[in-house]
């Protein structure tokens with residue numbers, strides 16, 4: 495693991511903020527995080543869909559309450575998962591994965 499979060503905050507109703515040990519700040523839309531859910535069944539669904547995105551995305555209400563998780567749980571010291579109606583129980587977002595998907599880091 496190259497980087498670990500120093501802080502994970504609910505930034506707004508629709509976004510999550512991660513401040514990393516090197517001072518970098520990531521802001522993720524919950525909607526985007528949901529769309530890249532790393533669990534096995536979502537990966538399968540994405541593979542099947544032509545766009546590479548989850549096919550059910552449009553059905554999820556995108557109001558402020560739509561995507562924000564009820565809570566965020568730590569998985570050991572290497573990942574987090576989101577708990578809530580729209581989230582997968584086995585969707586473990588490792589810190590490496592989150593860092594890789596930060597669109598501000600190229």
Ligand SMILES: [Zn+2]
Pocket residue numbers: 531532533534535536537582585
């Ligand atoms: Zn999933």
